[in-house]
Amino acid sequence: MVPISYYLGLSAALFICGIAGFLLKRNIITIFMSIELMLNAVNLSFVAFAAQLHNLAGQVFVFFVMVVAAAEAAVGLAIIIAVYRTRNTLNVDQVDLLKL
Amino acid sequence: MSLGLYLLVGFIKSFIIINVYLVVFAYTVWAERKVLGHIQNRWGPTKVGPFGLLQPIADGVKLLFKEDMTPPFVYQPIFTIAPVLALVMSLMSVAVIPIAPALHLFGYDIPMQVTDINIGLLFILGVTSIGVYGIALAGWSSNSKYAMLGGLRASAQMISYEASLGLSLIGVLIMSGSFSLQEIVHQQEGFFWGFIPNWNIFRGQFFGFFLYIIAAYAETNRVPFDLPEAESELGGGYHTEYSSMKWSMFFMAEYHNMITVACLATLLFLGGWSGPVIGPPILHTLLPLAWFCLKVAFFLFIYIWVRGTMPRFRYDQLMAFGWKVLLPLAILNVVVTAFFVAWFS
Amino acid sequence: MELVLFWVFAAICIGGAINLLAQKHPINSALSLVVVMASLAVEYLLLGAEFVAAVQVIIYAGAIMVLFIFVIMLLNAGEEPHGGKTSLVAKLVGLPALGILAVMLVWALTAQAGGSVAVAGAEPGPPQVIARLLFNDFLLPFEVTSVLVLIAIMGAVVLAAPLQPHHAAKILAAQAGEGGQS
Numbered sequence: 001m002v003p004i005s006y007y008l009g010l011s012a013a014l015f016i017c018g019i020a021g022f023l024l025k026r027n028i029i030t031i032f033m034s035i036e037l038m039l040n041a042v043n044l045s046f047v048a049f050a051a052q053l054h055n056l057a058g059q060v061f062v063f064f065v066m067v068v069a070a071a072e073a074a075v076g077l078a079i080i081i082a083v084y085r086t087r088n089t090l091n092v093d094q095v096d097l098l099k100l
Numbered sequence: 101m102s103l104g105l106y107l108l109v110g111f112i113k114s115f116i117i118i119n120v121y122l123v124v125f126a127y128t129v130w131a132e133r134k135v136l137g138h139i140q141n142r143w144g145p146t147k148v149g150p151f152g153l154l155q156p157i158a159d160g161v162k163l164l165f166k167e168d169m170t171p172p173f174v175y176q177p178i179f180t181i182a183p184v185l186a187l188v189m190s191l192m193s194v195a196v197i198p199i200a201p202a203l204h205l206f207g208y209d210i211p212m213q214v215t216d217i218n219i220g221l222l223f224i225l226g227v228t229s230i231g232v233y234g235i236a237l238a239g240w241s242s243n244s245k246y247a248m249l250g251g252l253r254a255s256a257q258m259i260s261y262e263a264s265l266g267l268s269l270i271g272v273l274i275m276s277g278s279f280s281l282q283e284i285v286h287q288q289e290g291f292f293w294g295f296i297p298n299w300n301i302f303r304g305q306f307f308g309f310f311l312y313i314i315a316a317y318a319e320t321n322r323v324p325f326d327l328p329e330a331e332s333e334l335g336g337g338y339h340t341e342y343s344s345m346k347w348s349m350f351f352m353a354e355y356h357n358m359i360t361v362a363c364l365a366t367l368l369f370l371g372g373w374s375g376p377v378i379g380p381p382i383l384h385t386l387l388p389l390a391w392f393c394l395k396v397a398f399f400l401f402i403y404i405w406v407r408g409t410m411p412r413f414r415y416d417q418l419m420a421f422g423w424k425v426l427l428p429l430a431i432l433n434v435v436v437t438a439f440f441v442a443w444f445s
Numbered sequence: 446m447e448l449v450l451f452w453v454f455a456a457i458c459i460g461g462a463i464n465l466l467a468q469k470h471p472i473n474s475a476l477s478l479v480v481v482m483a484s485l486a487v488e489y490l491l492l493g494a495e496f497v498a499a500v501q502v503i504i505y506a507g508a509i510m511v512l513f514i515f516v517i518m519l520l521n522a523g524e525e526p527h528g529g530k531t532s533l534v535a536k537l538v539g540l541p542a543l544g545i546l547a548v549m550l551v552w553a554l555t556a557q558a559g560g561s562v563a564v565a566g567a568e569p570g571p572p573q574v575i576a577r578l579l580f581n582d583f584l585l586p587f588e589v590t591s592v593l594v595l596i597a598i599m600g601a602v603v604l605a606a607p608l609q610p611h612h613a614a615k616i617l618a619a620q621a622g623e624g625g626q627s
Contacts, residue, residue, distance in 0.1 A: 002451045002491060008554040010455045010488070014481070016547040017462035023539065029471045029517060033478050036509065037462060040485055043501075045554060051492045059497050060578050066504050067590045071597030073509045077516045078604035084520050090471075103446075178472070218571070222499035229507025233479070236511065240472065240518045248518070255515045259508060266503075279572060 007048035014041035028083070028090045032076050039069050113214045114195070121194055125355045126156035132404045139408035166344035171242075174341060178241035183342065183349035186234025190356035193227040196220040197363045198282050200373050200389040211282070212389075220281040221273070224364060225266060228319065232258045234353065235321075235328060239338035250337025253415065254321065254328035260422040261318035261325075267430035268311035271437040272300050272368045285372035299371035304440060308433045309369045313402075314426060316361040318418070321354060322403060324410040327418060362399035370395050447491055454484040454491075469524045475513050482506045496572045 018041060021034030043062045050058025080090070087095055130145065130152065137144025145152030170179065198213035217223060232255055239251015276284045290298045301309045318325035329337035339350045366372060375391035377384055413421070461481035465474045482505045489498035579587055 002447055005555040006451060006455070007488065007492065008557065009551050010458060012547070012550040012554045013459055014462055015550060016543065017459070017466060019546070020543055021462075021466050023543075024466065027471055029513065030465070030474050033465065033471075033474055033513060036505075037465065037478060037481065040482060040505070043497075044485060044488060047489055047492050047494045047497055049557070050494070056574055056578055057582070059494050059575055060583050062494075062497050063500065063575075063579065064583075064586060064590055066500065067594060070504060070509055071594050073512055074597050074601040075604065077512055078601040080516060081520065082604050090520065178476075217495075219495050219499045222496070222503065226499055226502035226507060229503055229511070230483075232507065232511050233476075233514070236514055236518065237472075237476075240514075252515070252518055255511055255518070259511055259515070262508070277573070 004048050004052045007051075008045055011041045011045040011048065014038075014044065017041075026091050026093055028080055028092050028095070031092065032073075032080070036069060036073070039065055109210070110214065117194060117214055118191060121191065121356060121359065122352075124359055125352055126160070128355050128359065128400055129159070130156050131400065132407070135401065135404045136408050139405070160348075163344060163348045168344040168346065171244075171341050173243045175241040175243060178237050179341075180346075182234050182238035182241060183346045183353075184234075185237070186231055186353035187349040187356075189227050189231035189234065190353040190360065193224045193360045194356070194363075196223050196281060197360070197367065198285065198372070199363075199392050200385075203385065213282075216280065216282050219279045221269065221279045221284075221364075221368075224360065225262075225269075228357070228360075229258075229262060231353070231357070232262075234350070235338050238342070238350070239328075242338070242341040244341055246334045246336065247338050247340045250328045250330075250334050250340070254338055257321075257325065257327060257418060257422070258319060260419060261315045261426070264311065264422060264426040264430045265315035265319055267427070267434055268308050268315055269368065270434045271305050271308040274434070274437050274441050275300060275303065275305065281367050281372075285367055285374065288371040289374045297371055297374065299369065299374070301369040304437065305369060307429075308437070309365070311426065311430050311433060312365060312369070315430075316365070317403075317406070318422065320357045320361055322358065323407040324413050325418060326412060327415055330412060358400065358403055359396070362396045362403070365399055366392060366395040450487070451491055454487045457481075457484040458488070471517050472514065475510060475517060478513075479506050479510050482510065496575055 015038050018034045018038030021037065022031055025031050025034065043065055046058045046061050046065070050056055083095055084090060089095065133155070134144040134152065145155040148154040148158045170176070195214040196217060198211065198216065200212040202211045235258070236251050236255040239247045239249075239254065242248070242251075272284065273279065276287050278284060278287075288297075288299050292298055292303075296302050317323075321328050327337075328334075329339065331337075334340070339347055342350065373388035373392040375388065377387045379387075458481050461477040461484065464477040465481070468474045468477065482501060486498040486501045486506075489495070489501060
């Protein structure tokens with residue numbers, strides 16, 4: 001018997017952690033992981049609302065979010081590898097030239 | 101059932117099943133050494149006990165008393181966690197495997213598995229996919245090039261073959277319409293055309309069965325897909341820097357995974373514990389268990405047989421085979437099965 | 446019982462997320478994210494979404510995060526160097542703004558819940574029901590995501606493919622030029 005608001009509070013807290021990581025971290029891989037954390041937080045609120053509204057469409061949306069996250073991870077990590085190959089760094093502050 | 105009794109029964113069942121698995125593990129190793137020896141025209145272990153039957157105990161004692169060396173250049177916390185993770189995940193997957201029909205005892209229906217959850221198959225897939233971390237992190241945290249190469253190979257190989265593994269099971273899932281392993285086995289009881297058992301392998305999943313076996317061999321890092329620990333090129337692969345109990349945890353994890361794969365193949369494709377049951381009531385309880393054990397033993401024998409026969413793949417061949425042959429075939433299997441199920445229903 | 450489980454795994458979740466921020470080494474961050482995802486799967490189970498929980502473990506923890514760890518291993522990424530210049534304005538404005546955002550988000554989300562209560566197992570999401578929804582009501586989005594995945598695969602292959610020789614020569618020349626200037 002857990003109030004739905006607890007789940008939503010947890011979701012908001014995780015989302016804030018994700019934003020903080022996205023803004024504070026300098027390693028491009030960690031920034032990327034913060035984005036995954038935010039997506040997870042959103043998934044939790046989807047499932048919580050699905051339980052509140054007695055509508056499983058919320059759970060179906062989680063699958064779409066997961067598919068998009070997987071696609072994003074594949075492309076994003078490929079970009080990270082390409083960046084590392086040309087710049088030899090993962091620090092986003094040093095990847096500020098718009099040329100090779 | 102009250103919470104206390106529930107926890108007690110769960111604890112007893114987990115305790116029994118973990119011990120049974122450890123014994124099965126020990127004698128799988130013994131059987132592997134023995135069969136491999138005979139394949140290569142030698143005897144295998146013979147000295148300790150009759151037919152070398154006490155050899156696993158001797159091995160265990162040796163590994164326990166070996167010095168646990170930790171090289172100075174490793175990344176300590178992850179180096180310690182990795183083998184534990186691999187072993188725990190390999191043991192967890194046995195929790196949902198039913199080994200016989202439910203037992204009627206003292207008025208209770210006791211299912212012969214630790215827990216019957218309605219997403220049993222997904223649970224096993226999930227736990228297996230977490231098990232990849234054990235090997236990948238072991239390779240990375242060892243801070244040594246052979247271990248690193250082994251870990252990289254293992255993670256790439258296991259991600260690649262996991263896709264085919266999951267897709268090869270979907271054929272069975274389409275036919276049974278359930279993730280519960282109990283349910284899947286119940287649907288395979290009986291015969292069709294009077295004499296052919298109603299097992300999934302005979303009901304159109306023949307192809308899916310072989311896809312599953314190939315993907316599962318790669319997933320458990322066994323010959324011919326044992327590149328992560330290729331001893332002749334990587335000196336042991338991901339567990340190069342491990343010794344004593346930590347090494348044997350990886351060893352146990354690998355064999356537990358083999359046993360899980362054998363159990364899963366039996367449950368999904370070979371009808372689980374179904375088989376001819378005759379005689380007095382006591383045999384009605386014991387025979388299904390015996391059939392199940394026999395089928396699992398058959399799979400483990402094939403594992404050893406393949407190890408004694410096949411050479412190792414080259415790495416690019418392994419990746420090309422996984423993505424360009426196995427995955428399309430698995431998708432084809434799903435499409436054809438779905439088509440037939442839709443056609444006949 | 447459920448409330449206890451909720452609090453335990455919520456604490457693990459938040460702890461993992463904060464550890465993700467605190468750790469310097471990307472592999473530690475990745476592992477704490479795996480912990481967050483696994484405990485989120487337990488929260489899904491408490492909400493009665495067992496299929497989502499299983500898929501969460503298989504896809505997120507088992508595939509996406511393994512990919513992350515694979516890339517960290519491949520690039521042999523070390524600890525991030527301690528950030529050099531941090532602007533004072535960013536600290537003075539950004540951190541309070543983050544706090545305000547946190548308060549607003551928690552308030553906005555929890556206000557939606559009213560007083561409703563989740564009962565585990567009351568509304569199970571059996572795979573059959575979800576499949577029916579996915580392949581009837583949401584068929585078009587499903588097909589669109591499959592196209593998206595195809596595009597992502599092609600993009601990943603193109604981006605991660607080894608450099609073409611003439612391209613590589615250009616980069617080497619540019620790097621040599623930079624070295625000469627400095």
